[in-house]
Amino acid sequence: MMSEQGIIEELYDEYRNDVYRFSLFFTHNKQEAEDITQETFIKVMKNIHQLKDVSKKKTWILSIAKNTAIDLIRKQKLINFLPQLLKGNDHKSHYVATDESRLINTENWRELQNAILTLKPHYRSIVILRSLNEISVKETAEILGCTEGKVRVDFHRAINQLKKELIIIKGGNYREESKSL
Structure with a gap:
C-alpha cells in the first residue's frame, strides 16, 4: 500500500497541469494560476483523508481548484473595495496585462479570453471545464456541486x-467562430 505522501505526489504529478490550466483560464493571470495550483494541492494534502472514492479523484481535485479560484476572486473584490470604504473615494481596480497575456498573441484568443472574463464565476467555470478542459457534463456537475441538467442549461x-460579448468586442462584426465552443 502506498503511503499518504506517495499518494499526494502521484495526484500532484497526474493533475497539476489540469489544475493549472483551469486556474489560468479562470483568472487569465499566470501568477494567480500558479498560486491557485499551489493552494489547491496544499488543500489536497491537508484533506486527503476526505477522498473516499479514488475513482473520482480528478473531480475532487478540480472541485478544490474551483473553490480556491472563487475564494481568490472574493478576496480580490474585498481588497479592491476596502480602499473605497476607508477613503470614501472612487478607487477603481484596473486590469494589468500579464506576461502570459502578452505571450498569447492572437486577437481572437484575447477576445475570447476577455469575453470569458465577463461571465459570472459559475458560468466561467462551466465554460472552462466543458469547452476548454473537455470535462464531461457528469464530472462538471460533480465538480460544481450541481445537477447535470443545471450544467447543460447554464452552459x-x-x-x-x-x-x-464577442459581438460587442468585435464591434458588431462577430463571425460565427464560437460555434465550436
Whole structure:
C-alpha cells in the first residue's frame, strides 16, 4: 500500500497541469494560476483523508481548484473595495496585462479570453471545464456541486452570453467562430 505522501505526489504529478490550466483560464493571470495550483494541492494534502472514492479523484481535485479560484476572486473584490470604504473615494481596480497575456498573441484568443472574463464565476467555470478542459457534463456537475441538467442549461446560457460579448468586442462584426465552443 502506498503511503499518504506517495499518494499526494502521484495526484500532484497526474493533475497539476489540469489544475493549472483551469486556474489560468479562470483568472487569465499566470501568477494567480500558479498560486491557485499551489493552494489547491496544499488543500489536497491537508484533506486527503476526505477522498473516499479514488475513482473520482480528478473531480475532487478540480472541485478544490474551483473553490480556491472563487475564494481568490472574493478576496480580490474585498481588497479592491476596502480602499473605497476607508477613503470614501472612487478607487477603481484596473486590469494589468500579464506576461502570459502578452505571450498569447492572437486577437481572437484575447477576445475570447476577455469575453470569458465577463461571465459570472459559475458560468466561467462551466465554460472552462466543458469547452476548454473537455470535462464531461457528469464530472462538471460533480465538480460544481450541481445537477447535470443545471450544467447543460447554464452552459447553454454561458455560451449565449459569450456570443453576445464577442459581438460587442468585435464591434458588431462577430463571425460565427464560437460555434465550436
